[in-house]
Amino acid sequence: GAGVSQSPSNKVTEKGKDVELRCDPISGHTALYWYRQSLGQGLEFLIYFQGNSAPDKSGLPSDRFSAERTGGSVSTLTIQRTQQEDSAVYLCASSSSRQVRQFFGPGTRLTVL
């Protein structure tokens, strides 16, 4: 596609529910990244995929967070048993190789009530 797309753009959920956030990277980009942006904070790295494997999961804040990538393309970030502190904008980025420009999607704004 023309750019990185993410869905939904906004998600409001109740505490304790599970949510799935989706990222469609730029076609042909092998690397995919998830970041979290909280109000007034920078971008916090969550996880990185090269193809379908995740060599770096070091940023996932707890075992309630997981992510997968299938077919070397679409990725989903799943947050189980959401907490209010999970409220943030979740950004996805992709790049054509490991150490070059990352292209960001518009993000999913998650609100946990």
Next chain:
Amino acid sequence: QQQVKQSPQSLIVQKGGISIINCAYENTAFDYFPWYQQFPGKGPALLIAIRPDVSEKKEGRFTISFNKSAKQFSLHIMDSQPGDSATYFCAALYGGSQGNLIFGKGTKLSVKP
């Protein structure tokens, strides 16, 4: 050691003025320093980037100055325009296959007409 410290947190500049945002890092393994621009409701977009073997890089009205010995780099926006009003993030990337982008906390720039 993994932090990138960014200042100021917010900046107000008159139209036509120079906007200056500063970043500092500790880890000498960082080898790529991009600046991202983010408008409200959008994902960050790469503005300009520099590698540590160069002391300055200029693209139009945007210049990165890099001081390797001081482990500091800065973004200068010349002839600032109201359309430059956005949040700016500096970042740093590890060399090697296990690296990630480490972001500063951002600077909210407002350019007054």
